Structure formats: C-alpha cells, structure tokens
Amino acid sequence: MDDQQLIAAVRGGDPRAEREFYDRFVDRVYRLAHRLAGDAAAAQDYTQETFVRAFDRLAQFRGEASLSTWICRICVSVTLNGIKARTSRGRIEVTMDEPPEVPTTRREAEPDLKTRLHAAIDALPDGYRTVFVMHDVEGYTHEEIGQALEIQPGTSKAQLFRARAKLRTALADFAGEWA
Template sequence: MTDRTLHISAPSPASNTPESDDVAAAAGGDRRAFERVYRAHAERVYSLCVRMLGDRVLAEEVTQDVFVRVWEKLPGFRGDAAFATWLHRVTVNVVLTRRKALGIRDHRTADDEALDQAPSRGESVGDRLDLEGAIAGLPKGARTVFVLHDVEGFTHEEIGAQLGISPGGSKAQLHRARMLLRAALTR
C-alpha cells in the first residue's frame, strides 16, 4: 500500500465528525475507513448514476468506477468543500466521461424509447404520474439541475460551481425542468 497524505487546510471544529475522520483515514490508505465511506455514499451515487444514465445495470458499473476514482483521488481531496459535494462532482465527471465513451449524446436511452413504444395500460392516475419517466424525458441541462437540486439537495451555488454555470442559470434550468415536469405529469 502506498503512503497517502491528506491536504486539508485548517479544518474547522465542525468538520471533526466520524465521516470526516473516515475520509481522512481513507485518504491515508485505510481500507476499512474507505469501506465505511463507500457504504455511507454508495446508494446516493448509484441513484445519481441511474438518473443521469437511465440504465440501472450501467449505473451499477459506473458506481463502482466512481469509487475506484474516489480511492485514487482521495489523497488530493483538500476539504475546501464538503466531501459529499466533492464526491458528487467526481460522480458527474465519471458519468459524463462514460456517456461520451459510449457515444450517448441524447438525453434519452434505449429504455426510454421502449417505454414510448409500450402499449398503454389505461388512464389511471398512477400511469400518468410516472415521475421517473418524466424526469428521464427532460432536456439534459434541465434534468441535471433538477436532480442535483430537488433530488440530491444541492444549492444553486453548489450546482453552479459543479456545472460551470451561474446560480441564476441553475435557477432558470430548475424552473424550466419543473414546468416541463408539470406539463408531462398532467397530460
């Protein structure tokens, strides 16, 4: 195992939590601490991967890729942002890289197309309120901001920093996503 050092600049007293201790230990090469970090965040990372990729099997694979990348990059985590924010950014980068490698340009997946061609099961409220399908049908930018804000709980400032857009741009995309979702769910 190689030596690892954690470059965290002047941690505040509030950052001395069991998670920050695990992150610091994992950055130092402690595999058990990394396993605890993995268990604490794997479900959230997987959920984000599913929403961005639209394919559960691929999302499982990419989730593993994310944590491999985190293990490699963790020694460079400086603590300037919350660990969850940094992890989210790593996840988005890995997903975008995978999408590019697979040649996925459109926001729709083969699963979405199959759903479009599936016969209608009736007009119950449950059928019309297919939130997952409606989210998957959003344009890429609006969907990403919607998932980051309304599902993952990031602020517009954090989203702007992660995506390289202004907080106002994030707010505009979120408003657009909500309007499109409302229209899709009331059809």
C-alpha cells in the same frame, strides 16, 4: 470520525477507513447514478468508477466543498459521460437496425401521467435534467448542485425553472389533474 480524519486515514492507506469512506457515501452515489442512468447495471458501473476515481484523487481534495459534494461531483461527471457514450452507441444501432419511430397522435396510445412525465424528463437537455433530478427528485440544494456541477447557484435555479416549464408544457394534457 469526521471528514478530515477520514480523509487522513484513507490517504494513510488504512483499509478500514477506505471501507468507511465507501460506506458513508455509497448509497447517495448509487442513488444519484441510478436516477440519472435509469439502469441498475449502469448505476453499478458508474458507482464503482466514481469510487475508484475518488480513491485515486483523494490526495487532490482541497476541502473547498464538502467531501459529500466532491464525490457527488465525480459521480455526476462519470455518469453523464457514461450516458453520453452509451447514447451515441445506441443511436448508431437504431440507425442501422430500425427506422426512427414516427410520433403518433392516437389518443388510445397516450401514456399515463407517470410514463409521459418520465419520457419528458428523459427528453430534457442534460443540464436541465441533471438539475431537475438533483433538486426536485433527490433533494439537493442549489449550492450543492452548483458545487457538484461547477456552476453558479443562480444558473442551477434558472435551469430548474426551465426544466419545470418544459415538463409542464409536456404534461399539458394532464394539467387538470395536477396543476
């Protein structure tokens, strides 16, 4: 069953088609949500929300992008909005409960490469981080990213370069190991 047939069957209320639709995309959606959210429970929430919205809005799907890209767009939107909401709540809690951490320059406290890189990715602006994760980690093309994020492929490329540059700067201490 190709995408068009699947869409028609889901719109017709066929429960088997709905399940096939889910099975076809759930791994990709969950993996992307997990990469962006960094938390299994949150990834499950965002995946569920993505499919609920996808089923609700399937009638509005016009085929301008592939079905896969369309559902990916929903996933990114749901996930980034969810992260934003959680982050704002988290900031309030930190402000109330404990003072912000003061950066340390102690050499023995230096994290290893992976930890430091992940912290640097976390610290990227949302747009850079999303493009970096989708392209360099998950392997999406700039065209797919452009359609999913509703930006031009050129913008996706530019954000990826900036993200990589920031990460290289953040990992300067490890340059000898990976440059």
